[in-house]
Amino acid sequence: MGRPAGWMKALTGRAPMKSPGAPSLRREIEHAFWREIAKGLTSEEAAVAVGASSAAGSWWFRERGGMPTFMVSPRTGRYLSFAEREEIALLKAEGAGVRRIARQLGRAPSTISRELRRNAATRGGKLEYRASVAQWKAELLALRPKTARLVTNERLREYVQQRLSGQVRHSDGTVVPGPVAAQWKGRNKPRRQDRRWTQAWSPEQIANRLKLDFPEDETMRISHEAIYQALYVQSRGALKRELVACLRTGRALRVPRARSRKRATGHVTPEVMISQRPAEAEDRAVPGHWEGDLIIGTDRSAIGTLVERTTRFTLLLHLPRMDGYGIQPRVHNGPALAGRGAEAVKDAIAATITALPEQLRRSLTWDRGTELAQHTRLRIDTGVAVYFADPHSPWQRGTNENTNGLLRQYFPKGTDLSRWTAEEIDAVATTLNGRPRKTLGWKTPAEALNELLSQPTTSGVATTG
Numbered sequence: 001m002g003r004p005a006g007w008m009k010a011l012t013g014r015a016p017m018k019s020p021g022a023p024s025l026r027r028e029i030e031h032a033f034w035r036e037i038a039k040g041l042t043s044e045e046a047a048v049a050v051g052a053s054s055a056a057g058s059w060w061f062r063e064r065g066g067m068p069t070f071m072v073s074p075r076t077g078r079y080l081s082f083a084e085r086e087e088i089a090l091l092k093a094e095g096a097g098v099r100r101i102a103r104q105l106g107r108a109p110s111t112i113s114r115e116l117r118r119n120a121a122t123r124g125g126k127l128e129y130r131a132s133v134a135q136w137k138a139e140l141l142a143l144r145p146k147t148a149r150l151v152t153n154e155r156l157r158e159y160v161q162q163r164l165s166g167q168v169r170h171s172d173g174t175v176v177p178g179p180v181a182a183q184w185k186g187r188n189k190p191r192r193q194d195r196r197w198t199q200a201w202s203p204e205q206i207a208n209r210l211k212l213d214f215p216e217d218e219t220m221r222i223s224h225e226a227i228y229q230a231l232y233v234q235s236r237g238a239l240k241r242e243l244v245a246c247l248r249t250g251r252a253l254r255v256p257r258a259r260s261r262k263r264a265t266g267h268v269t270p271e272v273m274i275s276q277r278p279a280e281a282e283d284r285a286v287p288g289h290w291e292g293d294l295i296i297g298t299d300r301s302a303i304g305t306l307v308e309r310t311t312r313f314t315l316l317l318h319l320p321r322m323d324g325y326g327i328q329p330r331v332h333n334g335p336a337l338a339g340r341g342a343e344a345v346k347d348a349i350a351a352t353i354t355a356l357p358e359q360l361r362r363s364l365t366w367d368r369g370t371e372l373a374q375h376t377r378l379r380i381d382t383g384v385a386v387y388f389a390d391p392h393s394p395w396q397r398g399t400n401e402n403t404n405g406l407l408r409q410y411f412p413k414g415t416d417l418s419r420w421t422a423e424e425i426d427a428v429a430t431t432l433n434g435r436p437r438k439t440l441g442w443k444t445p446a447e448a449l450n451e452l453l454s455q456p457t458t459s460g461v462a463t464t465g
Contacts (some may be wrong), residue, residue, distance in 0.1 A: 011127060014118050014141075028082060033060060034068040037256050065232025066254035080107075080115060080138070085131040088115065092129050149222055150230050150238035156220055157238060160227060163206045164239075164246045166199035184242040186252050198246045203227035228254065267373040268388045274365060274396055277387045281363055284310045287452050288362035290384075291400035292349070294319075294371060295407055297417030300338035302371075303425060304348055307403045308360070311448035312437055314403055316429040317348040318422035339418065342373040350381045357453070363387060365397055406432060 009015060029050050036046035047057025080088075084105055091101045098116070102109040119134035120127040150157045168176045178197030201209070203224035214220035230238040231247070232254050244252060270276075281289035287310040294302040304317025319339040353361055363385040366372045375386040389396040410428045411417055433446040440448050 011122060012118050012120070013114075030060060033057060037061070037068075040256070062253065063233075065229075066251075066256065067229065067232055079142075080111070082131060082135045085115070085119075085134045085138075088112065089129055089131040089134075092116065148230055148238045149226065153219060156222060159210070159220070160206055160222070160230075161239065161243070163199055163201035163209070164243050168197040168199065184245050186241065195245065195250065200246050200248065202248065203231075267370065267375065268368050272375065272387055274387050274389050277363060277365065277385075281309065281365070286362070287311060287449075288360045290353070290364045291397045292364055292366045292372075293397065293400050293404060294340060294345070294369065295404050295411060295417070297411065297413075297415050299416055299418070300340065301416050301418035302338075302340040303407075303411060303417050303420070304345060305400060305404055305407065306349070306352065306364070307400045308445075308449070309399050311445050311452065312399060312403070312440065313445040313449045314429050314432050315352050316407075316425045317345070317352055318420075318425050319344055319348060319418075320422075321418050340371055342371055345371045346374040346378045346381075349378060353384060354382055358383075365389060365400075367394075367397060403432070406435075 029052055032050040033046050033052065036049045037043065041049065043057040043061035044054040045057075047054050047060075084107075087105060088101055091104065096104075098112050099109050101107075102112045105112070115134065116129055117127065119137045120129045121133045150160060168178060170176060176197065179194035181194050181196040206227060207222055207224040210220050210222065227239075231241070231244050241252075244250065277289075280286040287308060289309045290306050291309060292304065292306045294304055296302050301321075302319050304319055306315040306317065307313070321339050322344070349364070353364075361382060361384050364378075365387045366375070366389070368388050368391060372378070372386065372388075375388075378384065379386055394401050407428070410431075411420075433449075434444050436442045436444050437448075443451075
């Protein structure tokens with residue numbers, strides 16, 4: 001027999017809704033999820049914090065490209081909340097009438113009546129009110145998808161795509177093909193491989209250039225944020241996702257601002273900042289002040305570098321793999337088996353620098369990497385004061401940065417640095433210390449250091465010769 005046509009509309013007072021299956025997690029949970037993301041949490045941590053599964057958090061984050069596409073601020077009381085719908089369901093199960101429910105919730109009776117009719121479950125042809133189903137239906141009806149401007153305005157879309165992915169050309173207009181790039185796989189920030197050469201304008205450059213190229217045409221306007229959403233959010237459908245490879249970073253997902261600022265620099269306290277370093281280290285008049293860093297290779301390999309500021313004398317730290325690397329599973333808060341952890345770096349620096357005369361062990365300035373998190377212990381063991389440079393200020397360790405550039409001739413980026421023995425690394429340091437330097441009057445760092453050690457104030461100290 002079947003049901004007559006239009007039975008659901010007559011029963012509920014609204015158009016039929018096609019069920020997509022089991023109700024998903026409530027939208028307010030996703031709102032709370034994005035508020036946690038804005039605090040700097042990972043997608044898994046944010047999901048657990050709001051009571052969802054880590055898989056749901058990962059899906060939300062990837063589906064929206066790492067950026068919320070709706071307001072994350074709490075909703076106003078204009079609409080019924082899930083808590084109110086739960087209260088309605090409980091009172092309805094007790095047999096309470098519409099007006100009693102309305103009085104208890106402080107709502108109009110018409111609001112409760114409409115809620116019980118429009119958002120109730122209709123399985124079996126009868127209205128059964130359940131809070132979870134009602135919330136799910138209310139959120140589906142509340143959706144007001146707005147077509148993206150880049151979808152409806154083909155001229156604007158072509159302009160944006162051309163500035164993002166357009167070809168590189170010579171001044172005479174001929175195309176420069178550039179390298180053959182690998183196919184985009186949706187992975188984050190491609191490294192150690194060729195990237196396709198494009199015009200690669202940033203969304204902000206495109207958005208502002210439109211005002212100059214089309215000063216009278218208001219249809220040729222778009223914000224840079226809308227371009228980012230068109231790139232990162234799959235459901236927008238305006239621009240192809242692989243165009244994110246044309247951005248400078250090449251990120252497949254956008255990184256929330258709070259997360260990008262969240263760095264493990266708790267070991268850097270005000271008393272060990274470079275501003276507290278003695279003034280004698282700045283003018284290079286007194287030897288014994290060092291700058292240090294790691295040069296990084298593939299598979300988490302590294303070599304430590306120490307450079308004396310006055311003489312430019314270089315010492316290299318051998319950081320071999322620890323037993324079990326690549327075999328034992330990683331242990332949370334355990335030792336870094338790759339050989340570049342805080343314990344290994346501290347021991348390597350202590351073994352190297354304590355072999356120097358005492359007057360050459362005054363201070364060490366490092367970047368803010370966690371590999372020197374045990375600087376307090378290093379100071380106790382060696383007597384060397386440790387200081388850290390300011391964030392994003394490599395010029396404060398300019399001597400070390402320059403030396404690292406010279407070392408890349410022997411230890412190029414993208415190579416495994418763990419294959420070199422301590423003897424081979426020492427040979428490179430000896431070679432570097434035997435190169436004449438313009439800043440030293442064409443003396444070598446080894447000669448400059450021997451000259452300092454042979455002065456009367458340091459008589460009786462063995463030279464490095």
